[in-house]
Amino acid sequence: MSLDNITLYLVATMVAALLGAMMMFVGRQENSAALKWWGTAYLIGAASVALWAVTGDRFGPAVSVVLNAMGFIACGMVWNAARVFHGRNPTWPGLMLGAFAWFAVAAILDPADETLRMTVGAGIVSGYAVLTASELWSERRKSVKRGWPAFAVPVLHGCALMMPILIGNFLRPHDPMFSTSIWVTVFAVELVLYAVGTVFVIFMLVSERALTVHKTAATVDPLTGLLNRRGFADACARVIEREARARRPVTVMIFDIDHFKSINDRFGHPAGDEVLRLFANVVVSNLRVSDLSGRIGGEEFAALLPCSLEEGMLVSERVREAFETSGVVIEDGPVDTTVSVGVAGGPAGTDLDVLLASADTALYQAKRSGRNRVAAAAEVVPLSPDHWRRPSAPRAVVRSRPVVA
Numbered sequence: 392m393s394l395d396n397i398t399l400y401l402v403a404t405m406v407a408a409l410l411g412a413m414m415m416f417v418g419r420q421e422n423s424a425a426l427k428w429w430g431t432a433y434l435i436g437a438a439s440v441a442l443w444a445v446t447g448d449r450f451g452p453a454v455s456v457v458l459n460a461m462g463f464i465a466c467g468m469v470w471n472a473a474r475v476f477h478g479r480n481p482t483w484p485g486l487m488l489g490a491f492a493w494f495a496v497a498a499i500l501d502p503a504d505e506t507l508r509m510t511v512g513a514g515i516v517s518g519y520a521v522l523t524a525s526e527l528w529s530e531r532r533k534s535v536k537r538g539w540p541a542f543a544v545p546v547l548h549g550c551a552l553m554m555p556i557l558i559g560n561f562l563r564p565h566d567p568m569f570s571t572s573i574w575v576t577v578f579a580v581e582l583v584l585y586a587v588g589t590v591f592v593i594f595m596l597v598s599e600r601a602l603t604v605h606k607t608a609a610t611v612d613p614l615t616g617l618l619n620r621r622g623f624a625d626a627c628a629r630v631i632e633r634e635a636r637a638r639r640p641v642t643v644m645i646f647d648i649d650h651f652k653s654i655n656d657r658f659g660h661p662a663g664d665e666v667l668r669l670f671a672n673v674v675v676s677n678l679r680v681s682d683l684s685g686r687i688g689g690e691e692f693a694a695l696l697p698c699s700l701e702e703g704m705l706v707s708e709r710v711r712e713a714f715e716t717s718g719v720v721i722e723d724g725p726v727d728t729t730v731s732v733g734v735a736g737g738p739a740g741t742d743l744d745v746l747l748a749s750a751d752t753a754l755y756q757a758k759r760s761g762r763n764r765v766a767a768a769a770e771v772v773p774l775s776p777d778h779w780r781r782p783s784a785p786r787a788v789v790r791s792r793p794v795v796a
Contacts, residue, residue, distance in 0.1 A: 407433045408438075411430045414427075414590070415427060415430030431468060432466075435464060436466070439461035439462040443455065443459070463515050466519035467487065467519055476600075489518070612685070615670075618683070619686060630697060635740035639739055642698055643746035645732070645750045645753075646674070648670060649758075658726060667690065677713055683696075703734050729763035731764060733756070734767040753767055
C-alpha cells in the first residue's frame with residue numbers, strides 16, 4: 392500500500408494544530424507561560440508545514456525558504472518553552488538562530504541540490520531537539536527512571552530525522568531520487584508520532600509540577616517556609632524508621648515563643664509574623680541539614696534530631712540563646728524575643744507521639760520555671776525491637792536548665 396506524502400503531511404499538520412490549540416487553551420486556563428509557548432510553537436509549525444505541503448514550489452523557492460524558516464522558529468520556540476517551564480528566560484537569539492542559518496544556507500547552496508538542503512534542514516531541527524532534551528534533562532526534578540521520556544522523545548526525534556539522511560548521503564550520494572524516496576514518508580509518520588509524544592511529555596511535566604505544588608501547599612507553612620504539622624509528622628515518621636533500622640536514638644524538641652500573644656496585642660500582627668519568621672530562621676540556621684523542623688501551632692515549633700538527649704539539649708540551648716540575642720526592632724522600639732524549650736529523647740523506633748508528649752510535658756515545666764529556658768524530660772524507657780509503638784507517653788521526669796546570667 393502506497394501512502395501519499397502530501398496527505399500524510401496534512402494529517403500531521405492537523406494533529407499539530409489541534410494539539411497546539413489544546414495547549415494554548417490549557418495555558419490560558421492555568422496561566423502557564425510555558426504551555427502558551429508550546430501551543431504557539433505547534434500552531435506556527437502546523438501553519439508552515441500546511442503551506443509548504445499545499446503550495447510546494449508554485450510560488451518559487453523563496454517562499455519555500457520562508458516557510459521552512461517558520462518551521463525552524465517553531466522548533467526554537469519548543470526549546471524556549473522548556474526553558475520557560477523551568478523558570479529560565481527565553482533566549483531570543485537562540486530562537487532565531489535556526490531561521491537565520493537556514494537563510495544563509497539557502498543563499499549559498501544551489502536550489503537544485505535538494506538532498507544537501509534537506510540534510511541541513513534536518514540538522515537544524517535535530518539541533519533544537521537536542522537542546523530541548525538537554526534542557527529537560529538538566530532540570531529534571533524526579534529520578535532518572537521517571538524522567539526519561541522527557542529526554543528520550545526529542546532525542547529519538549533528532550535521530551529519526553538525521554540518521555536516514557546521513558546514511559543516504561554516504562551510501563547514495565548521487566541519487567537524485569533520494570529526496571523523494573520512502574524516507575519522506577517515514578518523516579511524515581515520524582512527525583505525527585513526535586507531535587503526539589511531545590504533548591504527552593509536556594502534560595506529564597505539567598501534571599507533575601501541579602502535583603508538587605499541591606503537595607508543598609499541603610505540607611509547608613506559608614509564613615515561615617517550614618513544614619506544617621502534617622508535613623512534620625510525615626517527615627519524622629520516615630526519619631524515625633530510618634534511624635530505627637540503624638539502632639540510633641532520636642530527640643524531639645518543642646519550642647514555644649514566650650508571651651507571643653502580648654507581642655500581637657502591643658505591636659500588631661505584622662510584628663508577630665516577623666517574630667515567627669525570625670525564629671524559623673534561627674531554628675534552621677542552628678540545625679543540621681539532616682535535622683527536621685516545623686511549625687506545629689500558632690507560636691509552637693518542633694524539631695527532630697537523630698541524636699542523643701544530651702546532644703539535643705546542647706542544640707536547644709544554642710537556639711534559645713540565638714533567639715534571645717537576635718531581637719526585633721520596630722517603630723515603637725525593640726521587641727523581647729525569648730523562647731521556652733522542652734526536650735525529650737528516646738531509643739531507636741520510639742513513636743513520634745510519645746516523644747512529643749514527653750517534650751510537651753518538659754515545655755510546660757520550663758514555662759512554670761520562669762520561661763526563657765530549656766527543660767528536658769527523662770529519656771523514654773527503651774522499647775522492645777518487636778514493639779516500637781506505644782499508646783501513650785510515659786510520665787516525664789523533668790529537669791530544667793536555668794538561664795545563665
